[in-house]
Amino acid sequence: xxxxxxxxxxxxxxxxxxxxxxxxxxxxxxxxxxxxxxxxxxxxxxxxxxxxxxxxxxxxxxxxxxxxxxxxxxxxxxxxxxxxxxxxxxxxxxxxxxxxxxxxxxxxxxxxxxxxxxxxxxxxxxxxxxxxxxxxxxxxxxxxxxxxxxxxxxxxxxxxxxxxxxxxxxxxxxxxxxxxxxxxx
Numbered sequence: 001x002x003x004x005x006x007x008x009x010x011x012x013x014x015x016x017x018x019x020x021x022x023x024x025x026x027x028x029x030x031x032x033x034x035x036x037x038x039x040x041x042x043x044x045x046x047x048x049x050x051x052x053x054x055x056x057x058x059x060x061x062x063x064x065x066x067x068x069x070x071x072x073x074x075x076x077x078x079x080x081x082x083x084x085x086x087x088x089x090x091x092x093x094x095x096x097x098x099x100x101x102x103x104x105x106x107x108x109x110x111x112x113x114x115x116x117x118x119x120x121x122x123x124x125x126x127x128x129x130x131x132x133x134x135x136x137x138x139x140x141x142x143x144x145x146x147x148x149x150x151x152x153x154x155x156x157x158x159x160x161x162x163x164x165x166x167x168x169x170x171x172x173x174x175x176x177x178x179x180x181x182x183x184x185x
Contacts, residue, residue, distance in 0.1 A: 027072065029116040029172065036146055036172065038114055042155065043070040047148040053174065055142045059083040059183060061108065063131030071112040072121055073128045074168065078107045080138060087185045110168035123176045130181055138180040143171040
């Protein structure tokens with residue numbers, strides 16, 4: 001098994017352990033200037049937009065487990081330009097014995113993705129399925145980066161604070177295109 005499959009599964013497993021399953025299916029995202037409020041089922045998250053709108057391409061090497069979570073999907077990605085540079089420098093940098101394996105592992109970024117746009121959500125879930133099927137899709141996303149600074153769960157009319165050890169980046173995805181459904185170097 002390639003080391004990237006193991007790394008991707010470990011990253012996803014660690015985040016999934018800390019992820020609190022969301023209840024319900026509705027997602028509402030409200031943005032007021034740089035302030036963002038996200039409601040997913042009983043979860044209430046607030047944060048700040050910390051970047052302008054960005055469009056970038058990524059090699060997706062891992063997806064999140066299926067089920068209801070407090071994010072739309074969680075993906076393990078490598079910026080496409082970084083993945084291409086690593087391949088040009090080391091060849092198949094995703095194999096354990098490759099000279100580029102360590103640098104490649106350091107290039108993996110776990111990202112929690114949020115959207116309340118139904119079309120974008122369907123595409124994100126398709127990408128997640130492809131990633132879980134080890135297809136390594138290539139995507140191009142337009143997003144803003146978020147700093148989630150508060151997470152609460154509404155339970156029996158009370159708001160319960162969630163303490164999270166999740167350090168993955170959070171993106172509010174505005175648009176996504178699947179460039180390649182299956183990629184291999």
